[in-house]
Amino acid sequence: MSDKLPVLAITSGEPAGIGPDLCAALPEAGLPARLVVLGDRELITRRVLALKPGLEVVDYQPWLPRPEHALEVLHIPLRAPAQAGVLDAANGRYVLDILDRAIAGCKSGEFAGMVTAPVHKGIICEGGVEFSGHTEYLAEATHTPLVVMMLVGGGMRVALATTHLPLRAVPDAITRPLLTDVLRILHKDLRAHFGLPKPRILVAGLNPHAGEGGHMGREEIDVITPVLDTLRAEGMQLAGPLPADTLFVPHHLKNGDAVLAMYHDQGLPVLKHASFGGGVNVTLGLPIIRTSVDHGTALDLAGTAQADPGSLFAAVQLAITMALHRRARAC
Structure with a gap:
């Protein structure tokens, strides 16, 4: 059995919400995993500079060791410019782009699991995609009947x-x-x-x-x-x-x-x-591991440094535990 840390995909969620802010707090938690944030690099860097100015943002390069004291980002480009607290239906498809990449990585074994920041169902639907939630989307993408x-x-x-x-x-x-x-x-x-x-x-x-x-x-x-x-x-x-x-x-x-x-x-x-x-x-x-925060996008808190990352930290820790149990059973 490999002793390597599990690699988890962290989807940054609705770009106008607190998801990118919460991701900026991940390195301070010291969680025992390689955490890869999926989202627009410029957007996440901008939030990091505003909220955690001493934190470095680096591109995810799986062939290199996990960087210390830095936030790894797998770049998924925005469909339109994003502003904290301001929803834009043009970015509904961007949110699904992030999910699709995380799902593909989990199915291929690149990621041991995925942790999802909150999305805004209404704005995704306004963007022209029928979306009833993460759970239903993941079930359909993995061909899971229940x-x-x-x-x-x-x-x-x-x-x-x-x-x-x-x-x-x-x-x-x-x-x-x-x-x-x-x-x-x-x-x-x-x-x-x-x-x-x-x-x-x-x-x-x-x-x-x-x-x-x-x-x-x-x-x-x-x-x-x-x-x-x-x-x-x-x-x-x-x-x-x-x-x-x-x-x-x-x-x-x-x-x-x-x-x-x-x-x-x-x-x-x-x-x-x-x-x-x-x-x-x-x-x-599901055939993959998925955990999530227990709250919504909190548009009024986006970009204010007031969002509490506790639920995200707990979701990541649980995903780590689940991934290690799955690994142990496979050995």
Whole structure:
């Protein structure tokens, strides 16, 4: 097994947002990896000079050793001039150029994984490209039929059975096949990327009090419990369905390595309360490693030196950990 540091692609995201600012802070974190920032070299240099005037920006040259105390940039040219805080639809395609290069590098093995700074979905769509988010874009680019969103932070890992759906659509979306596939992906990636040989997963019910024996809904009886029984017979360690209002107390959490929530706002408010600004979004089920910050583009903070890089640092550290676990399993 190689002792070399993992090489990670850091996508700088929306050029008018705080992504380039956050990237400028990376060398100060002292993270154990070779971090390659993907984006327009002039733009990133300009932000570095304004925010970290003593930091050197160098071109990424993979055949040379990692430079010390410098920011490595793989140049992806802007489609139009960029100004901090001012969106321009002409650069929607630039943001996707960055993603495409990072994906290609991960698929080829050039990069051990990718960490994404925030993008602005609306401005990409205004630029003429239908874009619903990083997760969907990565799934399509890697021909992955189903991916699972998981947030990590505050001592918790919380995965979602469904993501961005209207609440009235959630019960119909939670089917036995979907829940089975989501749990298999979660179980597989907790083993492969988090070093958990026998992951313990706490599964939330959908209804209040987990349906209370059918008096508050039958999804637990008709869908969730049969799936859990089948997967337990395959050897998975699954607890539930558990009432979501008490699942996140320490008594339950100490017995689990991850939580599966049934919908977005069932699981994420608790985790974000515990870790906002330092949480990490992970896309499970992909053939590549991808982590992300847990916040948006913060246009009002771009270029002001007020953006907090904590979530980016945490996302990079988690990507490093995942890459090392994957490397160890391959040896």
